[in-house]
Amino acid sequence: MASRNQNKPPRSPSIRKGGAEELFSDKRRRIGAERIEQQGRARPPLVAKTDAANDGGAAAASEASAECGAVEFTREEAEAVLNWKPKKCNPFDHKRKLEQISDHNKRLRLCVRWYMGVEEGCIQEKEKLQTDLESAQKKCIDTENEMKIKIAELDATISNLRADISSLEERFAKEVSDKLEATACYRKEKEARSAAEQMQASVSTELQKVREEKSAAEQKAISNEDLYKRSQEYNSSLQEYNSNLQSDLGTANRERKQLEMEKATIVENLSNVRVHNKALQDQLTILKASQDESVKQKELLANENRCLREELKQIKDDRDRQQVRVLALTGEVEKYKENTGKSCAQLDTLKLRTNALEETCSSQRDQINMLQQQLITEREKLKTVDLSASETRTLFEDQKRIIRELQERLAEKEFQVIEGEKLRKKLHNTILELKGNIRVFCRVRPLLSDESSGTDMVVSYPTSTEALDRGIDLIQSGQKYPFTFDKVFNHEASQHDVFIEISQLVQSALDGYKVCIFAYGQTGSGKTYTMMGRPDAPELKGLIPRSLEQIFQISQSLKDQGWKYKMQASILEIYNDTVRDLLSSNRSSGIDSSRTENGVPVSGKHPYTIKLDVNGNPYVPDLTIVDVCSATEISSLLQQAAQSRSVGSTQMNEHSSRSHFVFTLRISGINERTEQEVQGVLNLIDLAGSERLSRSGATGDRLKEAQYINKSLSCLSDVIFALAKKEEHVPFRNSKLTHLLQPCLGGDSKTLMFVNISPDPSSTGESLCSLRFAARVNACEIGIPRRHTSTRSIDSRLISG
Numbered sequence: 001m002a003s004r005n006q007n008k009p010p011r012s013p014s015i016r017k018g019g020a021e022e023l024f025s026d027k028r029r030r031i032g033a034e035r036i037e038q039q040g041r042a043r044p045p046l047v048a049k050t051d052a053a054n055d056g057g058a059a060a061a062s063e064a065s066a067e068c069g070a071v072e073f074t075r076e077e078a079e080a081v082l083n084w085k086p087k088k089c090n091p092f093d094h095k096r097k098l099e100q101i102s103d104h105n106k107r108l109r110l111c112v113r114w115y116m117g118v119e120e121g122c123i124q125e126k127e128k129l130q131t132d133l134e135s136a137q138k139k140c141i142d143t144e145n146e147m148k149i150k151i152a153e154l155d156a157t158i159s160n161l162r163a164d165i166s167s168l169e170e171r172f173a174k175e176v177s178d179k180l181e182a183t184a185c186y187r188k189e190k191e192a193r194s195a196a197e198q199m200q201a202s203v204s205t206e207l208q209k210v211r212e213e214k215s216a217a218e219q220k221a222i223s224n225e226d227l228y229k230r231s232q233e234y235n236s237s238l239q240e241y242n243s244n245l246q247s248d249l250g251t252a253n254r255e256r257k258q259l260e261m262e263k264a265t266i267v268e269n270l271s272n273v274r275v276h277n278k279a280l281q282d283q284l285t286i287l288k289a290s291q292d293e294s295v296k297q298k299e300l301l302a303n304e305n306r307c308l309r310e311e312l313k314q315i316k317d318d319r320d321r322q323q324v325r326v327l328a329l330t331g332e333v334e335k336y337k338e339n340t341g342k343s344c345a346q347l348d349t350l351k352l353r354t355n356a357l358e359e360t361c362s363s364q365r366d367q368i369n370m371l372q373q374q375l376i377t378e379r380e381k382l383k384t385v386d387l388s389a390s391e392t393r394t395l396f397e398d399q400k401r402i403i404r405e406l407q408e409r410l411a412e413k414e415f416q417v418i419e420g421e422k423l424r425k426k427l428h429n430t431i432l433e434l435k436g437n438i439r440v441f442c443r444v445r446p447l448l449s450d451e452s453s454g455t456d457m458v459v460s461y462p463t464s465t466e467a468l469d470r471g472i473d474l475i476q477s478g479q480k481y482p483f484t485f486d487k488v489f490n491h492e493a494s495q496h497d498v499f500i501e502i503s504q505l506v507q508s509a510l511d512g513y514k515v516c517i518f519a520y521g522q523t524g525s526g527k528t529y530t531m532m533g534r535p536d537a538p539e540l541k542g543l544i545p546r547s548l549e550q551i552f553q554i555s556q557s558l559k560d561q562g563w564k565y566k567m568q569a570s571i572l573e574i575y576n577d578t579v580r581d582l583l584s585s586n587r588s589s590g591i592d593s594s595r596t597e598n599g600v601p602v603s604g605k606h607p608y609t610i611k612l613d614v615n616g617n618p619y620v621p622d623l624t625i626v627d628v629c630s631a632t633e634i635s636s637l638l639q640q641a642a643q644s645r646s647v648g649s650t651q652m653n654e655h656s657s658r659s660h661f662v663f664t665l666r667i668s669g670i671n672e673r674t675e676q677e678v679q680g681v682l683n684l685i686d687l688a689g690s691e692r693l694s695r696s697g698a699t700g701d702r703l704k705e706a707q708y709i710n711k712s713l714s715c716l717s718d719v720i721f722a723l724a725k726k727e728e729h730v731p732f733r734n735s736k737l738t739h740l741l742q743p744c745l746g747g748d749s750k751t752l753m754f755v756n757i758s759p760d761p762s763s764t765g766e767s768l769c770s771l772r773f774a775a776r777v778n779a780c781e782i783g784i785p786r787r788h789t790s791t792r793s794i795d796s797r798l799i800s801g
């Protein structure tokens with residue numbers, strides 16, 4: 001405050017002490033006073049002065065000038081000075097006006113001076129306040145720093161307090177443990193005290209007894225003393241009595257002796273009493289010593305008891321304090337217990353669940369361990385298996401690669417095979433075409449046992465290179481008739497040799513061509529032997545069973561190339577241009593001899609006719625067609641057909657050789673890989689035996705029969721000839737044989753005719769006719785013009801012989 005007072009702005013002497021602050025405080029007081037005045041109390045500040053100035057005029061001005069620098073203005077006063085207006089007076093009273101104005105100027109000067117002084121004071125005050133502010137800020141910063149330091153100190157204190165709290169807690173825990181120990185100690189001490197009290201009580205009891213005994217001994221000693229006194233009195237009385245009685249010496253001596261004896265007894269008794277008394281005295285002394293000792297012990301115990309009581313009191317105080325704390329802690333503990341009570345239940349359930357889970361976990365852990373062991377072993381196994389698998393995989397990859405290569409090679413080979421098969425078919429067909437779609441083989445059977453060869457050879461075989469195995473010379477009446485065919489089998493040719501030559505045609509049937517093999521020749525020339533052979537001897541099997549066996553063998557082998565074949569067989573015979581189903585189940589019993597067709601008994605059901613389907617191919621309605629899968633089935637069918645044929649012949653009283661036997665196998669092949677389809681037909685025909693009518697001598701039905709055979713054979717040759725020449729008009733279709741075989745004879749069809757020759761000299765004419773017929777068929781294929789102008793001429797020649 002002293003420094004503040006030193007910084008007071010300079011004031012005019014008229015200004016009261018207190019500086020600008022006091023000025024402002026005065027001003028504030030004044031403004032406050034004005035407010036109070038406005039509220040009720042009127043203050044006549046400078047108004048009176050102003051009025052006085054206004055009214056006083058020059059006097060006021062002079063007064064103001066006299067008090068220059070000592071005038072204070074309020075705001076209103078200053079405003080009044082600033083807003084001063086000259087009073088209305090006589091407009092011509094200039095002197096008065098001038099006085100008023102000069103007075104006002106003086107007041108203005110005073111006011112300005114005052115204001116400047118106030119402003120200067122304000123500036124100083126401002127500077128001072130600034131200084132104070134800076135110092136206050138500095139103080140503030142200092143205080144802040146101090147506060148920070150104090151905060152740090154407080155933090156340290158807090159940490160110390162926390163450490164203290166922790167130490168106190170530790171101490172509390174220690175004290176609790178001490179308390180427990182003290183409680184245990186107290187309990188022990190209590191027990192010791194109770195034991196001591198009991199001991200004290202027993203000692204007190206003993207002491208009381210001793211005291212009682214002492215008192216009893218004292219009374220006894222008193223009584224003994226009384227007795228002694230009385231005894232002494234009695235002795236004295238006795239002495240007096242002795243003295244009295246001395247006179248009576250004798251008696252008295254006796255009495256004295258007696259008395260002495262009594263006295264000795266009494267003395268003895270007295271000594272005994274004394275001894276007893278001494279013993280009692282000793283006992284009393286001992287008891288006193290014991291009492292003293294007991295008293296000392298009692299004092300010691302009392303002191304100890306006192307100490308223990310003090311300690312107990314302290315312990316009790318401690319205990320009370322601890323109990324207060326314990327109560328507080330117990331309250332907290334109760335709260336905790338309340339909180340923990342719920343948690344305990346949850347904890348129990350959780351414990352139960354945890355136990356259960358732990359049990360599960362332990363069992364699962366065991367399982368996991370076991371499984372891990374298994375896993376380890378399995379992993380080891382897996383490793384070994386992986387190794388072997390990788391090796392196997394490598395091998396597998398190699399094998400796969402090899403398989404792929406092999407598959408590629410296989411596909412390539414299959415493609416090559418297919419292409420080769422196509423090529424083979426093409427070449428095979430080309431070869432056959434080159435050989436001729438219509439070929440003629442000649443077979444000469446050996447002489448039978450009942451036939452005589454005679455001296456002249458009927459048949460000879462040219463040995464020239466170009467005619468070797470192809471030429472045959474027939475000698476009749478010394479004249480040699482040379483013929484050339486595609487192949488000539490002499491009498492030594494076996495069935496196998498013959499089949500080798502025709503096996504290619506069988507292959508053609510599987511390739512989808514129509515193949516027709518038939519045997520032509522005179523009766524007994526060996527047609528049936530060639531076609532059917534002898535069923536009892538396998539090596540003598542004919543072309544039909546051999547061809548069918550080959551068909552099934554090849555079809556089986558072609559399965560690998562994707563070919564699937566369906567075979568359907570039918571067997572019929574044509575007798576006198578009447579068709580007979582040889583596989584019909586009612587064939588044997590169904591012949592009604594009363595019903596005939598062309599003189600032939602026919603089935604009771606109906607005669608078999610040949611019709612054309614939508615493609616123009618002939619078929620026989622109701623003909624038995626059997627699906628066949630093996631050559632065995634075929635052989636059984638052939639047996640059935642042979643049986644039906646012989647039964648039919650017997651019933652008709654005809655020989656089976658006079659009917660045409662036609663075995664037809666329709667082959668449907670499909671290749672799913674190459675999507676190829678083939679439809680082949682294999683016709684194996686054993687024609688009826690031709691004969692020279694002139695020589696046979698047949699008449700009636702037999703003649704008609706022979707005429708039919710020759711006619712049908714002539715028709716067949718004509719049809720073959722016409723088809724080979726691709727003539728539009730095919731003659732002689734009225735024969736059921738040609739009608740049935742026509743689709744198998746033209747175009748790409750393969751036709752093979754066996755001409756069977758008998759070496760019997762008696763049938764040389766028939767052989768010549770057969771050879772000529774075969775030569776005509778052979779000639780049409782190779783383009784040789786017919787040597788005969790008309791088939792009729794041949795027929796007529798055949799018929800005329």
Ligand SMILES: Nc1ncnc2c1ncn2[C@@H]1O[C@H](COP(=O)(O)OP(=O)(O)OP(=O)(O)O)[C@@H](O)[C@H]1O
Binds near residue numbers: 491522529656
């Ligand atoms: N190549 C041959 N080797 C041995 N014996 C044969 C040969 N050809 C035919 N024969 C025998 O000749 C006899 C007549 O043969 P086969 O019955 O086959 O003649 P065919 O032409 O069928 O007569 P048909 O026209 O009357 O039926 C039979 O006993 C047959 O065994």
